[in-house]
Amino acid sequence: MCAALAGTLALTACSSGGGATDDGEKKLTFMFRGGPDEKTAYETAIKKFTADTGVKVDMIVTDADQYATKLQAAVAGNKVPDVFYIEQANLQSYVSSGVLADITEEVEASGVDLDNMWEYGVDSYRFDGELQGTPDGALYGLPKDVGPFAFGYNKTMLEANGIPLPDPDKPYTLDEFVQVTKQLTKDTDGDGALDQWGTGLNVQWNLQSLVWSNGGDWVNEDRTEVTVDTPEFAEALQWFADLTNVHGVTPSASEAATLDTYQRWMAGEIAFFPVGPWDVSVYNELDFDYDLIPWPAGETGESATWIGSLGIGVSNTTKLPEDAVKLVTYLSADAAAQQTLVDAGIQVPNLVDMAEEWAAAPDAEPANRKEFLDIVQDYGRAMPAAYTYGAQWYDELWTNIQPVIDGKQTAADYLAETQPKMQSLLDESNATAEQAAAGR
Incomplete structure (x- = not known):
């Protein structure tokens, strides 16, 4: 049984909630935070993921201010979601406590073009054991987004x-x-x-x-x-x-x-x-x-x-690790999934080529959307903590x-x-x- 939690750093790895259902179907749990627009966008994106892979996904959505508390409760209750949002400042504690899986090899084998994703976003979820955000660290997630302020x-x-x-x-x-x-x-x-x-x-x-x-x-x-x-x-x-x-x-x-x-x-x-x-x-x-x-x-x-960012990571104890990584790479790097999230008006595209087209659109609102990209490429930084x-x-x-x-x-x-x-x-x-x- 998992120990009770005391603060965001006291996380203990437990078994995940997904796996095969009684009728043999695969099912993942995905926990995230967001409002109605984000929930609707994810429903659309995940419907296509299920159609393409046959893997069902149960979504657990919370308000932003409740997310950390509910994730802790899920860990304490032995119900770690298979896939879940990672806040940058919590990544090291998740790794140290065994909650997050190292997905480096799986991502590299998936064919995802990391060079076509924002370097800041990808590196935010790298950790080499001493420093986070370094280009040589292992991947413990992929960016849900980059948030240039x-x-x-x-x-x-x-x-x-x-x-x-x-x-x-x-x-x-x-x-x-x-x-x-x-x-x-x-x-x-x-x-x-x-x-x-x-x-x-x-x-x-x-x-x-x-x-x-x-x-x-x-x-x-x-x-x-x-x-x-x-x-x-x-x-x-x-x-x-x-x-x-x-x-x-x-x-x-x-x-x-x-x-x-x-x-x-x-x-x-x-x-x-x-x-x-x-x-x-x-x-x-x-x-x-x-x-x-x-x-x-x-x-x-x-x-x-x-530049803010949220990541999407995989539970270290998921019963469907390959499918969980597929969901992460799909939500983070699939062009169709990204288009769904961008159309909802909730984020900048994770894919560089898509973002450049998005910023240059003649009907862009606001007109100078390129400023978002300038921040990600040129003058934005991670928050101090x-x-x-x-x-x-x-x-x-x-x-x-x-x-x-x-x-x-x-x-x-x-x-x-x-x-x-x-x-x-x-x-x-x-x-x-x-x-x-x-x-x-």
Whole structure:
């Protein structure tokens, strides 16, 4: 019997739920997270997989915020799905605890053209026993998707306010961005209260771009030292806080409490806001035109942002390993399956040639979909904790950051206080990773 779980890292391999049915048919279980659009797309794709292979698939779908908990419960209950979504930050713990199968040989034998898949996506699920994301590591999954976190703008608002549309190939400098957002922050109905803002960014999801483009980072190259207490990092965080406290181009805390910035963007009240591929199906139905541009650039002069990803892996104890790998390669790399998911407006194609055609389509919405590909190919990075053994060290940065965002503490002072705490947690994480590696 499987042991009870305590947190996302305490996973124990157990038998999977699939296998042959009483009448001799093969059946796999596939667990994933997503909304109605994703579920419908998978139903269509898997119907074709079953027709082609004769293997039935039971889908287990959860909301995004419930997925990790329900997967843990499945492991604890001796019902590991045959095939399931992998979050990048959990891959090493799944490998160490024997939950994930090494599918390197099966994928290589399948004929999948990995060279026609995004290198970032494939490498995200490689692990060489010490470092994740390296091109020589064993494959413990294939990408469900790559999620380039792009920057968007309300084209209708800029045109209505006489603001020249931004260059799709040249990023704003930080100073230029402030000046434009100041022009767009105003009281449009004359009641004495602001009802239109230049931007409305969330520090936890948007600081990465600013720090990286300003020459800072969270950790060193081998992920052993935290590097947030630097002038480059502090300048980026202070600039972010100053958008609200000095320049006044974002909704105040009270205004955001009434209606958050995502809702205000959707209502056409915010000029510049992030856009992920998962947003496109919803954003394309908004009452204003929007498009994508490079992220504003700091001292390096170059845009930066993060690329999210989910993987699809195989249980180490599945009773149908060959069929499970076939399902993974089908969902990740089959052109027909990819087209089904792309048509649902929930992701960028995993296949490079398909993605290039998708981005160049004359009816593309948003028009500059190529920006998504530029991020994946050129200037996107993994989130800071994507390739470490757990994310506690990274999460510590956000724990007490609010006084900085509220203008009550300087970024430099806060980072000096926080770096030692983050370093201690990263040291613990790396020690745990070493212990897990020794026990494999």
